[in-house]
Amino acid sequence: MNTAGVYRIDYSLLIRPATGLLNIAYAVAINGLENPLSFFGAYSNDLATTDRIEVTGMFITSIAAGSTVELRNKSSTLDYLAGTGVDNQAVNHAAILLQRIA
DSSP: SOOOOEEEEEEEEEEEESSSSEEEEEEEETHHHHHOOGGGGEEEESOTTTOOEEEEEEEEEEEEETTEEEEEEEOSSOOEEEOBBBTTOOOOOOEEEEOOOO
């Protein structure tokens, strides 16, 4: 991050469970510290391993110039970002958007 400011951070992940249980959480870390407002996730105990779940998160925070921003998997169950896509179409499995708003 080259420019300091207040940022809106959005992220989206397309998750495929490794088993029928999906208990997932993701968070954004700035300079190694996870922002408590960035934790989002989903739970289901009756999915097939071919099912897909989309997890999205959005929060606003101040970021200093020179900071490193990373998306972290905080899941307690095994899951995958990889897969064959949706309706036989290749799709993005993870995306993050940083938008400076002030």
